[in-house]
Amino acid sequence: MTWRGWGLALGYRIESLQVLRFLAAISIAARHLPGSSLNALDPSGFGVDVFFVISGFIICLVADGRRPGEFLWDRVARVVPLYWVLTLAVTAVAMLAPSLLNSTSAEPLLVLQSLLFIPFMKASGAMQPILFVGWTLNYEMFFYVLFALCLVAGRLAPVLMLTLLGGLAAAGHLVDFRLAPLEFWTDGYIIEFGLGILLCLAWKRWPFPAGFAALGAIGLVAVLWQQASPLPLPRELAYGVPAMLVVAGALALRIERRGLWVPLIALGNASYALYLSHPYVVLGADAVTRRLGLDQGAAALATDVLALGLACLVALVINYGFERPAQRWLLRIGPVRRRPVAT
Secondary structure: OOHHHHHHHHOOHHHHHHHHHHHHHHHHHHHOOOOOHHHHHOOOOHHHHHHHHHHHHHHHHHOOOOOHHHHHHHHHHHHHHHHHHHHHHHHHHHHHOHHHHOOOOOOHHHHHHHHOOOOOOOOOOOOOOOOHHHHHHHHHHHHHHHHHHHHHHHHHHHHHHHHHHHHHHHHHHHOOOOOHHHHHHOOOHHHHHHHHHHHHHHHHHOOOOHHHHHHHHHHHHHHHHHHHOOOOOOHHHHHHHHHHHHHHHHHOOOOOOOOOHHHHHHHHHOHHHHHHHHHHHHHHHHHHHHHOOOOOHHHHHHHHHHHHHHHHHHHHHHHHHHHHHHHHHHHHHOOOOOOOOOO
16 A cells, blocks of 8 residues: 555554643643742653654654655655754854853754754763754654665665664664764664554554554553662664554544644644754743742642643744744745655
């Protein structure tokens, strides 16, 4: 079945993934609340693992039959506009008020590497671009480029992709790379895209029944267990496999676009904007409320909830006011002639 056919066959189940994307994004946003008890909602950054597995699943699902250039342009149209705008905005702040951004530098080479999704190490020792949450996009874009290359293999593209990801992860465990990009792109996180691909291949053969929703609960229990009693496991096993179970559980749910699900699905559609913009919205809200003296007890909790609500509102505005128009314009001028990739 072609990518069009699988997109239609998935139907309402895509909506469950959108809701899951929102929950992952809001858990990451809560993690970045300064001095809040809410940041304990996702102490391990499990939301990122869920994002990577969803990305592997969706890309495998909808990329079948697409030309490499067409596929890559679709990804550029979806990912680049907002990321570049926010990266350049942070660069401007780093130039005009560097004290506000700690170790963030506006050095031209670092700006260029950030815009081109090339990993580098900051002065603080963190492997992050100028827009610090964009480190995940350095994995995403690398995955997209590899998948585009694999598309020349036709139906064997997922198998070839799995082989490449496994080889990269093995090299990361066996070789001490001296270059930041090689060290970064061979980290265990890369395997989580492969877990999403495996999930997609299983789904195509046997769409998960409702009972599979229990897998999501098992995945969450596994994460909680790992946090309470950490086992010496690599990231892809400790959190990647539970993330795959959570995504599998979501795929077994039947969510339709009505009632309470409508705003949650809309927030899922805006999850990329929420993920990229939330640190600055949260910091701004925190600075304002601290001046008002609302930083104790119940007032602090209310402030955090308000900050997250504001982050969601800003994400929706960005999604409808900038992301979608920019994506539509780029798709019109590029080689994409079919429906854009959903994720």
